[in-house]
Amino acid sequence: MGFFGKLFKGPEIDQAKSDANAKKMRLLFNQVVEDGDSYRLIFGYTEDVSRFNYGFVHGSKTKIGNLIVGWNEDRQTIVAVPTVPDLSGCGEPTYYRRGEILKAYRNKYPTDAFVIYPDKRGYIAINAYDWLEDEKLYVYVSQEAELAAFTDFFMHRFATK
Template sequence: MGLFNHLFKGPQVDMEKSNANARKMRELFNSKVENGDDYKIIFGYSEDVGRFNYGFVHGSKTKIGNLIVGWKEEDVTIVVVPTIPDLSECGEPTYYRRNEILKAYRNKYPTDAFIIYPDKKSYIGINAYDWLDDEKLYVYVSQEKELEEFTDFFKQKFSTK
């Protein structure tokens, strides 16, 4: 029975690779955010679905944006730093301070995402999972505990619903 359980578990997290990527995420985040160590961080991603219609061909194309998401309970702030799956570079941070946003909530349908509207014209949807096994599209990192902490923080301090 033990052999069958082992064979049918599905993919397992490579913790050595995950921990190495968690360290890279921290280094990138700290390089862009002042006092970065004061923030807890997780990996998240955003999706941009573009629709197209070329005569007989209808469909959509999804663009994935990888994010390092930091949060700080004392300031009730979320910082989002764009990155790429191999964590070789990152962009500039965007700050979302609770007292400066229009609304925020957790959306369960069609995807589980944390939605933030800084104003009436724009928003960001942050998708986050405990682990995604697709290194071509997502950062390879296991973050079950961190995701639970972020979810609690968002619901308690950020959500306006």
């Protein structure tokens, strides 16, 4: 490939790094979730956007929360485990069982997200992409096939009508 071909090809995925992170995600997930191996995993994140307007200065501030998202098709359960971009640790898992949640749907606007309402009081909106390059903000993992499988599961077996 010529110089210009490489120049316009765009960023390439470092598969070794992605595989290593996928392994770490599995280790962390299995550490906090019972029978973790029965869940398939993707990386997702939440966004908390706060807008401000102080006279001349206005804009928005976004907080990103990284998540290891596991799903078990037979149990129709999604588990979200908070983590950090370098996967040095994780928090406590939260379980969303289809039979117990209030509603779940895929949002298209303003962002493409998987939204779950466990009850009337709150909700979680999980954003997920095939790959995100910014490893300071997101977990560096390539997950095209897994994301397609999760989307299929969410849309056909988890989302409420």
